[in-house]
Amino acid sequence: MKSKIFMYLFVFTALLVVFQYVNSKNVFEADKRQLEGYVKKIEKYKDSITVLEDKAFGLSEFTLSYSDEALNYIEKRGYESDQLIAFIEESLYELNAQEEGNPLVPYAAMSPGGKMIINAIRVLNHKWLICNFNDGEYWGELILKYTIGENGELMFEVVDSLLYPTN
Template sequence: MYLFIFTLLLVVFQYVNSKRVLDSYEGIIAKKDRLFEKEALKFGDTISALRDQVLNLSEFSVMNSEPALTYFEDRGYRVSELIPFIKDELYELNLVKGEEHPLIPYPALNGGKMMIDQIRVLNHKWIIANFTDGKYWGELFVSYELTEDEQLNFKVVEAFLYPFN
């Protein structure tokens, strides 16, 4: 009889203790779930904002301009090969001998040479690029034309150098 009572007390004790531990873990899990839901909502908003930003940035891109893509395709060019070719031709102008860049109308003020850093092909006629000499920088608005003999002609439409500090 004592053994039965002792076993019953032991089972009740184990049940109460296990229930308390289980409730404690459920409370911790519930807190973490609420925290994860808040973070997921915050990250969801961040992802949504980044998608909007990507959409805005891709708005002025030759790859998202159907008329520009059609223009190139009608002339028999593969856009996936042509755009890197155009960028490479502009970057190769950085390698021209001499102190002045063929397209950048400003001399280097830092003792180096002005060089094109980044290029964005806007459509089938225009490019925007930025340039720097390592300390000073500016931007170019360039028009380009692909001739019948597949030569690229660049013409600087507008350029500016950011003010010195």
Template sequence: MKQRIFMYLFVFAMLLVLFQFVNSKRVFEDMNQNIGDYKEQLQQYKDSLVSMQHDITDLSHFNFNRNEDAISYFENQGYNVSELVPVIKDELYKLNEVKGEHPIVPYAASEGKRMMINTIKLLNHKWIIADFTDGKYWGEMFLTYYINENQQIEFNVVESFLYPFD
């Protein structure tokens, strides 16, 4: 009787080991499949990150902050570039406060409104792109700028356009 109990225990233990082995193998294969999926997803994320970095580099090509020649131009004249860029933008925004028509926006505003410059992007040490609107009409303009002997910033509109109103 004792031998049968040991035999039944042995068979039961073997069945339990076999069940554990099959279950562990299935769990292990499932984990490997998940790891493979995660590695593939990680590679896609890395590829999209590289693609985005290339896009950022392309978009920032015409950007004052990444243009060493433009920065050197002002540094060679004795300006602190980190202080100068905000001053240039502020001077252009101050023109929004002038009474009457905007001094550099070449289009008249719609009735009861004023044209105002919204966004400014310095391209280099000579050029600026800006957009303007009065709330109904909007457009963009290409400006040149320079700092005269009196340390005053002068702006000159080279080209501008107004988007058609539908």
């Protein structure tokens, strides 16, 4: 009787060990497949990051911060690039507060009750900047030339402008 109990215990233990082995193997393989999926996603995301970094570098090509010649010119005049950009933006946005809209925009507002104002500015170098403007319905872009007077006064000159047609 004792030997039968040991035999049943041995068989039960063997079945338990086989069950644990199969279960562990299945869990291990599922984790391995999941890990491989994550590795593929990481590679995909790394590729996306590389594409975005290249795109960001391309966009930064025409900015004051990445033009060494323009930065040298500005520094010789005694300005810091970040402070100068902030000063230019502030000056242009202050012009938006005028009753008729920004006087640098060569188009009159066409939407009722609207006024042409500058929305976004990108300083290209130590002489030029590009802006977009709108009146709530119509919009366009400006290329401006700016100079800094001896007393630190900013002067703007419209080089060219464009008003996009509506559909």
